[in-house]
Amino acid sequence: KAGVTQTPRYLIKTRGQQVTLSCSPISGHRSVSWYQQTPGQGLQFLFEYFSETQRNKGNFPGRFSGRQFSNSRSEMNVSTLELGDSALYLCASSFGGASDTQYFGPGTRLTVL
Amino acid sequence: AQRVTQPEKLLSVFKGAPVELKCNYSYSGSPELFWYVQYSRQRLQLLLRHISRESIKGFTADLNKGETSFHLKKPFAQEEDSAMYYCALRAGANSKLTFGKGITLSVRP
Numbered sequence: 648k649a650g651v652t653q654t655p656r657y658l659i660k661t662r663g664q665q666v667t668l669s670c671s672p673i674s675g676h677r678s679v680s681w682y683q684q685t686p687g688q689g690l691q692f693l694f695e696y697f698s699e700t701q702r703n704k705g706n707f708p709g710r711f712s713g714r715q716f717s718n719s720r721s722e723m724n725v726s727t728l729e730l731g732d733s734a735l736y737l738c739a740s741s742f743g744g745a746s747d748t749q750y751f752g753p754g755t756r757l758t759v760l
Numbered sequence: 761a762q763r764v765t766q767p768e769k770l771l772s773v774f775k776g777a778p779v780e781l782k783c784n785y786s787y788s789g790s791p792e793l794f795w796y797v798q799y800s801r802q803r804l805q806l807l808l809r810h811i812s813r814e815s816i817k818g819f820t821a822d823l824n825k826g827e828t829s830f831h832l833k834k835p836f837a838q839e840e841d842s843a844m845y846y847c848a849l850r851a852g853a854n855s856k857l858t859f860g861k862g863i864t865l866s867v868r869p
Binding site for chain 2: 680689690692702739743752
């Protein structure tokens with residue numbers, strides 16, 4: 648069974664621009680979660696979508712937003728990029744049940760110049 | 761709010777030595793605890809979860825509610841255990857995962 652895929656794998660943007668990242672979950676999975684990974688802060692939860700609805704939200708500013716489509720694919724958008732947004736962005740999918748295992752994608756490396 | 765603390769950033773041991781990766785948490789309810797592992801150039805993946813009470817790749821972890829800890833242990837480290845390890849907590853059904861900052865385990869030959 649194919650794993651979680653994320654596109655693009657690498658991105659370079661400049662301050663003030665916006666960016667959209669995409670995540671395709673494992674077939675049958677209805678939950679997609681997004682995380683920001685940095686050397687200093689580790690893995691920080693951004694948000695989770697389940698059946699096209701945001702189910703959980705982390706403590707990130709409104710510049711970070713997401714959505715989920717009917718096929719469970721999810722996108723994450725960051726507007727007005729800042730240098731501090733440079734990070735590895737990971738998505739994880741699961742069936743969405745209370746104790747289901749999350750499966751992670753390879754991540755998108757975003758560099759903001 | 762829940763918090764996960766991994767007090768050490770790096771643990772370096774020789775092959776065959778015992779390993780203990782520490783994880784402490786703060787949460788007033790009954791959490792679900794996990795250990796995730798990321799090998800070099802690989803994806804983050806689940807290693808084990810406390811509700812399964814199983815040993816994976818020789819690793820075990822016991823939830824100690826009194827000490828609010830979930831330390832990961834292995835009696836004899838192998839070189840292939842070298843990786844980044846993250847402890848994570850889920851505060852309730854369908855709630856988010858909160859991760860610690862991770863620890864790098866280096867097993868020397």
